[in-house]
Amino acid sequence: MEQIIFYCFSALLLFSATMVITVRNPVRAALFLVLAFFTSAGIWLLLEAEFLALTLVLVYVGAVMVLFLFVVMMLDINLTSLQEGFTRYLPLGILVAALITIEMLAVLGAAHFGLDIVPAPDPQPDDYSNTRAIGLVLYTTYVYPFEIAAVILTVAIVAAITLTLRENKSRKSQVVSDQIKVRAEDRLRIVKMDAVRKETEL
Helix, strand or coil, X not given: CHHHHHHHHHHHHHHHHHHHHXXXXXXXXXXXXXXXXXXHHHHHHHCCCHHHHHHHHHHHHHXXXXXXXXXXXHCCCCHHHHHCCXXXXXXXXXXXXXXXXXXXXXXXXXXXXXXXXXXXXXXXXXXXXXXXXXXXXXXXXXXXXXHHHHHHHHHHHXXXXXXXXXXXXXXXXXXXXXXXXXXXXXXXXXXXXXXXXXXXXX
């Protein structure tokens, strides 16, 4: 039963990942990416990594993807310009995807990760906490890469906020500071003109 669920989740994950890179609407691509994250979380649960599954759902789906959707919706992205050149660059994209697939099969194939080489993990007792095991490895052996990743994510958040606050000429807004600094001489100008008498027709 677990193998059937694993293969179903894997097929759904491959489908959603393919739709992320092939669909032309960025909002739909983000929604398919959310589906891919949920499916990956289900696979993590099958591998008895509950903490990673919950982190994937809470952090990536609940925070990062929601932020990404807001950024995509707030930015005035011209979908027509994104759709241009799709067929022109399609052969190059297929070639790059094929090369990536061959490299992944060469590294992650059954010859390197089969059950005869990497046996199945031993079942853990009921009081085993994978959260504690991950924390011990994360904050001891990999503490510096963890801090570097945190800095990179902070820079990415600042860059996303900067993109949303960029000046848009088509969007009208009030500048309160300019309204306060205004003077009466700038708003009203009195022009002297000679009086003109309109002749009435008899």
